[in-house]
Amino acid sequence: MAAERLVVIGGDAAGMSAASQARRLKGPDELEIVAFERSRWTSYSACGIPYWVSGDVKHRDDLIARTPEEHRARDIDLRMRTEVTEIDVAGQRVRAVDRESGDAYWTGFDKLVIATGARPVRPALPGIDAPGVHGVQTLGDGQALLDSLDALDPGRKRRAVVVGAGYIGVEMAEAMLKHGFEVTVLNRGEQPMATLDPDMGELVHEAMDGLGITTVNGAAVTAILTGPDGRVSEVATEGRTYPADVVVLGIGVEPEAGLARAAGLAVGPHGGILTDLAMRAVGHENIWAGGDCVEVLDLVAGRTRHIALGTHANKHGQVIGSNVGGGYGTFPGVVGTAVSKVCDLEIARTGLREKDARAVGLRYVTATIESTQRAGYYPGAKPMTVKMIAEHRTGRLLGVQIVGREGSAKRVDVAAVALTAGMTVEQMTALDLGYAPPFSPVWDPVLVAARKTVAAVRGAGS
Amino acid sequence: MAAERLVVIGGDAAGMSAASQARRLKGPDELEIVAFERSRWTSYSACGIPYWVSGDVKHRDDLIARTPEEHRARDIDLRMRTEVTEIDVAGQRVRAVDRESGDAYWTGFDKLVIATGARPVRPALPGIDAPGVHGVQTLGDGQALLDSLDALDPGRKRRAVVVGAGYIGVEMAEAMLKHGFEVTVLNRGEQPMATLDPDMGELVHEAMDGLGITTVNGAAVTAILTGPDGRVSEVATEGRTYPADVVVLGIGVEPEAGLARAAGLAVGPHGGILTDLAMRAVGHENIWAGGDCVEVLDLVAGRTRHIALGTHANKHGQVIGSNVGGGYGTFPGVVGTAVSKVCDLEIARTGLREKDARAVGLRYVTATIESTQRAGYYPGAKPMTVKMIAEHRTGRLLGVQIVGREGSAKRVDVAAVALTAGMTVEQMTALDLGYAPPFSPVWDPVLVAARKTVAAVRGAGS
Numbered sequence: 007m008a009a010e011r012l013v014v015i016g017g018d019a020a021g022m023s024a025a026s027q028a029r030r031l032k033g034p035d036e037l038e039i040v041a042f043e044r045s046r047w048t049s050y051s052a053c054g055i056p057y058w059v060s061g062d063v064k065h066r067d068d069l070i071a072r073t074p075e076e077h078r079a080r081d082i083d084l085r086m087r088t089e090v091t092e093i094d095v096a097g098q099r100v101r102a103v104d105r106e107s108g109d110a111y112w113t114g115f116d117k118l119v120i121a122t123g124a125r126p127v128r129p130a131l132p133g134i135d136a137p138g139v140h141g142v143q144t145l146g147d148g149q150a151l152l153d154s155l156d157a158l159d160p161g162r163k164r165r166a167v168v169v170g171a172g173y174i175g176v177e178m179a180e181a182m183l184k185h186g187f188e189v190t191v192l193n194r195g196e197q198p199m200a201t202l203d204p205d206m207g208e209l210v211h212e213a214m215d216g217l218g219i220t221t222v223n224g225a226a227v228t229a230i231l232t233g234p235d236g237r238v239s240e241v242a243t244e245g246r247t248y249p250a251d252v253v254v255l256g257i258g259v260e261p262e263a264g265l266a267r268a269a270g271l272a273v274g275p276h277g278g279i280l281t282d283l284a285m286r287a288v289g290h291e292n293i294w295a296g297g298d299c300v301e302v303l304d305l306v307a308g309r310t311r312h313i314a315l316g317t318h319a320n321k322h323g324q325v326i327g328s329n330v331g332g333g334y335g336t337f338p339g340v341v342g343t344a345v346s347k348v349c350d351l352e353i354a355r356t357g358l359r360e361k362d363a364r365a366v367g368l369r370y371v372t373a374t375i376e377s378t379q380r381a382g383y384y385p386g387a388k389p390m391t392v393k394m395i396a397e398h399r400t401g402r403l404l405g406v407q408i409v410g411r412e413g414s415a416k417r418v419d420v421a422a423v424a425l426t427a428g429m430t431v432e433q434m435t436a437l438d439l440g441y442a443p444p445f446s447p448v449w450d451p452v453l454v455a456a457r458k459t460v461a462a463v464r465g466a467g468s
Numbered sequence: 469m470a471a472e473r474l475v476v477i478g479g480d481a482a483g484m485s486a487a488s489q490a491r492r493l494k495g496p497d498e499l500e501i502v503a504f505e506r507s508r509w510t511s512y513s514a515c516g517i518p519y520w521v522s523g524d525v526k527h528r529d530d531l532i533a534r535t536p537e538e539h540r541a542r543d544i545d546l547r548m549r550t551e552v553t554e555i556d557v558a559g560q561r562v563r564a565v566d567r568e569s570g571d572a573y574w575t576g577f578d579k580l581v582i583a584t585g586a587r588p589v590r591p592a593l594p595g596i597d598a599p600g601v602h603g604v605q606t607l608g609d610g611q612a613l614l615d616s617l618d619a620l621d622p623g624r625k626r627r628a629v630v631v632g633a634g635y636i637g638v639e640m641a642e643a644m645l646k647h648g649f650e651v652t653v654l655n656r657g658e659q660p661m662a663t664l665d666p667d668m669g670e671l672v673h674e675a676m677d678g679l680g681i682t683t684v685n686g687a688a689v690t691a692i693l694t695g696p697d698g699r700v701s702e703v704a705t706e707g708r709t710y711p712a713d714v715v716v717l718g719i720g721v722e723p724e725a726g727l728a729r730a731a732g733l734a735v736g737p738h739g740g741i742l743t744d745l746a747m748r749a750v751g752h753e754n755i756w757a758g759g760d761c762v763e764v765l766d767l768v769a770g771r772t773r774h775i776a777l778g779t780h781a782n783k784h785g786q787v788i789g790s791n792v793g794g795g796y797g798t799f800p801g802v803v804g805t806a807v808s809k810v811c812d813l814e815i816a817r818t819g820l821r822e823k824d825a826r827a828v829g830l831r832y833v834t835a836t837i838e839s840t841q842r843a844g845y846y847p848g849a850k851p852m853t854v855k856m857i858a859e860h861r862t863g864r865l866l867g868v869q870i871v872g873r874e875g876s877a878k879r880v881d882v883a884a885v886a887l888t889a890g891m892t893v894e895q896m897t898a899l900d901l902g903y904a905p906p907f908s909p910v911w912d913p914v915l916v917a918a919r920k921t922v923a924a925v926r927g928a929g930s
Contacts, residue, residue: 051843051845051905051910053903053905053910054843054845054846054905057846057905057906062846063845068845173904315903316910317901318900321897324919336898337898338898340900341900342900343902344904345908346904347907354902356900356902381516383516383530383531384516384524384525385524413878415902416875416878416879416902417878417881418902419881419882419899419901419902420881420884420885422899422902423882423886423889423891424885426889426899427885427886427888427889429885429888433888436783436798436799436800437884437885437888438802438803438804438805438884438888439805439881439884440816440818440877440878440880441515441777441778441805441806441807442515442635442807442809443513443515443519443525444809445809446807448481448513448515448533448778448782449779449782
């Protein structure tokens, strides 16, 4: 018998990264690892689901980084289709229910990792559960959508309505376009991509129009209507209805922190578990939490946020596994970087939007420039717009947003590092970024934006 | 008459950027600007010449950012085909010779900008001036090469020899391949791309083999042989000769600092003019220098280097123009970032190579990883190798080298910013880089490299 038992709740990125890293540091004699996963899958790329649905990725299994069998081969006692229903913090045990047999049992732990993920926001709309209405959060959701598309009478494969115009919404718009649907995106907000400022969202809107995707702003869905066959037929908003042969919900997610909350763990303003820098649940020496169920520190805003993103979940798992295994790791926070695309349109952001800056009391200036991702004369040079936000007076970089064509989005990483380092836009103008005509104009667009933002900082006076 | 006269020597990137920026800040009443350029062209992209020669860029004029007429329209008295032959520092005047008429005259200055650029290294080899042997530093060089290719008897358009395997060498290898030549690159060094460590250069060598480009290492050219028609026929090295219908010299450049040196200005160990942070020639209040004729501070090595690169020249010009025009700007230095490509192979570097680190007394560790630029399951995912160098014990990032396919090279910018900020590789593991399957694996390759380098730092003990 091992000296200690680690229990992991949730078998996806954060949980299984933590388990794997802990196992690297401690063998089975030292540490027993029991992991519970309520679904049929482990360690898969939820971010890849839109590309599997679109057909760009051929097989569901391509999205699975590590199967249950692979985890078990590394001496992790992984219990699939088993849901943890209660955490008894004082008693150091969790109650699990086998979803196949219905059997329930308690398992003790010395150390606990909570990685329960996020759940899709599913508004309580009439008709939301009708056949033909699909979320895309899990592999099961993706499979159900693909099965539903396969089963559709070809005559009814004409109109898709996507509810929501965030990352998942625009990615699913592309996927449905690739299936041959006329696509309408219903967006509650002022512009698509509310993770950008409206002026940059407008560029996305225009580009989506150009791609043949209809985006309706200010369109709050009030009901999903069904036809005589019981299947979805229309989506209703305040103003009008939109015919729909299939509806995809891309409304976002919220932390799945119910278990933790019920157990008395601290939960933040966005509903996520609060942790310290070592990813320990606040106030608990032997409980860690990571992935989509926690809040992370936004290093620019100085506040916590909820960001469901596989790359953070993996980092959390790595840090937790190191600490559980007797090593050392911290997750200092995020700057809010995100990249996405719709067809050949690339969208990126990092740091604060204007409204984020206002919300935390920062006064700021902005500058927006248009350039190209390659030298203007080089084949394939295409437009790229960069918006930069800097603090009034100090000129400290606060955020960058990019909308452009192929080769634009990952430029945002330069700003992500500059934000992490606390650079001013004036310092950024001197950055030694890679230049050759196939890769960049002689002034990289990020540098052009920095120069214009410097002028804005100076022009704004004191 | 204007209150002051600015004289600019050299009408390319640094010189004309300086002139333009000074003009933005001061009108013709305040500042007269006289600029001398010995060639027929101003403000063109020398870095674009290989792509013009290859045919990717269709017209020579596409490489010209601003014509002499455009400069003159902005009240810059630009004198083309006019070479400055002497700087009289004490007398505050320069001597210029009109290359058309042969007329020579003195022009006084209140402020002087030296932007004389670089000249190609042209070894004193027998046959180096034979017809069919071409450099590619200037638009004139590129035109001569293209004219020479046009004039070649189709039967003699078979074998191209490129001398040198640095950036220009590999770019010209691609260009000659596109013209249908069998291409042999003769490389004096151990591996192509001596700006990388040999282990990374070897990856470039293998990839060039795969592209059908023959690279011969350790091949120092001893002579260029001509046929009965006087035209190049073979290139000789110590060991053997290589038949050649055309020879392209891609051996690099050195600072064109003869004028400055003759005028008593300080010149550094690499033959470039030495400046202060405001780009003033050291010890001279009213003389500035920038572009390919100066040495720049390498912020990682703590030494000056000579780097001929348009992006630096433009920054220098901007800084000089601001200072000349009564504003303020500095050029703090470089970290040595460079990107290039041969066909679809991308090559990037920043910071120090192993030998650079040794040369300045740094002890270091390295780690090399292989990954893909996109999520492994996403269409178009292709290999990308990242080598990272960090300081022993402190873990401070010292350098990054990347060899990979499309979408690899500009990832080096993340390291360029991290170097500028003095980050450790451990800090880098937490960087919030953009993630979505079309853009990156869930662990960005740079982060994977950082993690492995952290392990190397710790494994190396104290």
